[in-house]
Amino acid sequence: MEITIVLLLLLMGVIFFLLELFLIPGVSVAGIAGTIFMGGAVYYAYTAIDNTAGHLTLAGGLILLAIAVYIFIRSKALDKMSLKTEIEGKNDPLNGIIINIGDRGICASRLAPMGRIKINGHLVEAKTYDDFIDEGESVTVVEVLNTNVVVERTDEG
Numbered sequence: 001m002e003i004t005i006v007l008l009l010l011l012m013g014v015i016f017f018l019l020e021l022f023l024i025p026g027v028s029v030a031g032i033a034g035t036i037f038m039g040g041a042v043y044y045a046y047t048a049i050d051n052t053a054g055h056l057t058l059a060g061g062l063i064l065l066a067i068a069v070y071i072f073i074r075s076k077a078l079d080k081m082s083l084k085t086e087i088e089g090k091n092d093p094l095n096g097i098i099i100n101i102g103d104r105g106i107c108a109s110r111l112a113p114m115g116r117i118k119i120n121g122h123l124v125e126a127k128t129y130d131d132f133i134d135e136g137e138s139v140t141v142v143e144v145l146n147t148n149v150v151v152e153r154t155d156e157g
Helices: 002-022 029-049 051-074 077-081
Strands: 104-107 114-119 122-127 138-144 149-153
Touching: 002 029, 002 051, 002 077, 029 051, 051 077, 114 149
Parallel strands: 122 149
Antiparallel strands: 104 114, 104 138, 114 122, 138 149
16 A cells, blocks of 8 residues: 555656646746655655665656656657747838938937937938937938948038
8 A cells, every 4th residue: 555655646746747847837836746746755655664665766756757758758749839830020120211321310219329210211220339319410320230220420510
């Protein structure tokens, strides 16, 4: 009877550990329950049976857990849970807008260091490397990137 109790506790511990590892992220009730069941099985084997049974339960529990994790990873269960879709779209906010280095625009918002500018009739995302530029000031494009432009304050001197 004692061996049956130890085996049931080990089985419950392995099940809860598998739930913790593969279904419930983070440290949760399943991980705590798995630890309690596994620890309870080892404790019960040491106290109710003898030291040899306790040692065997400890080693057997760790081996059983390793085998269960290996079998679960090799099974098709993870393939059914995983996402297989590839994302092919991309964000290209400057698509269809022609902006060249040296073009001038007006800040539609404060660039601190990022904001929006109105240039060539379009409102685009812009950034500056070394300066904060207030809304309404004139700027010149110094670099055109994939998603935004780099500008600097226009010298009106």
